[in-house]
Amino acid sequence: MKKIILITGASAGMGKEMARHLAQDGHTVYGAARRTEKMADLKQFGVKILSMDVTNEASMISGIETIVKAEGNIDVLINNAGFGSYGAIEDVPITDARYQMEVNVFGAAHLTQLVLPYMRKQGSGTIINISSVGGKFAMGFGGWYHASKFALEALSDSLRNEVKQFGINVVVIEPGGVKSEWGSIAMDNLLKISGDTPYGPLAKKISDNVLKISEKNAEPIVIVDLVRKAIAAKQPKTRYHGGYMAGLILFMRKILPDRTFDKILLAQLK
Secondary structure, eight states, X not given: OOOEEEEESTTSHHHHHHHHHHHHTTOEEEEEESOGGXXXXXXXXTOEEEEOOXXXXXXXXXXXXXXXXXXXXXXXXXXXXXXXXXXXXXXXXXXXXXXXXXXXXXXXXXXXXXXXXXXXXXXXXXXXXXXXXXGTOOOTTOHHHHHHHHHHHHHHHHHHHHHGGGTEEEEEEEEOBBOXXXXXXXXXXXXXXXXXXXXXXXXXXXXXXXXHHGGGOBOTHXXXXXXXXXXXXXXXXXXXXXXXXXXXXXXXXXXXXXXXXXXXXXXXXX
């Protein structure tokens, strides 16, 4: 069934692939991002381009109004915009930490607030929050990124219980390793922030390891297919996971004591 879909962070990576494939599936897709020039190629697939900054309230309000005016409603919101601010907790400036939370948490939350009145009115809708396996475990040097994803997971759980009465579904997607520019940007940021501090040697090992295993990361279509399932299901699962090591990591985090899990993570750096 054809849906009206808004995807944030559609200028690259998973968001861009979601926009392309969902449009090809026959849905009416609005791809939103700050870098609209990077979405120009999506127009050939029928994706409608929106300029939107999830840290700017006026930008988000304008985007929602544009969609509702043109389509009458919004069936699916995919909160995909996000990035990884890496660095030792001691080193990361609090201004950077606030911006991490602003994009990954408050942007998603505010956009959700803006679409909910329309979904409630029509008695249906699906909100899909793109979290991470990093919303269930935290490795060193990713503290603020993990904090943002833990928060998104918790908000999703609360929201699910609040809006179920209105026929609205809330779904969390937890990607593991997926091919994108995310890893290289996050690791560049890590070395910029902590590379020349007392944390430098371990930060370098983390960076080298992340970039090394990135060759094994899954193609974005793995996550696109999970989104497809969530959209198509009358009663979707509350969570889906996919991508390199996703299932194994979530399983180990669930059954292992904290210090045992820590040892396994650190053992990868030798």
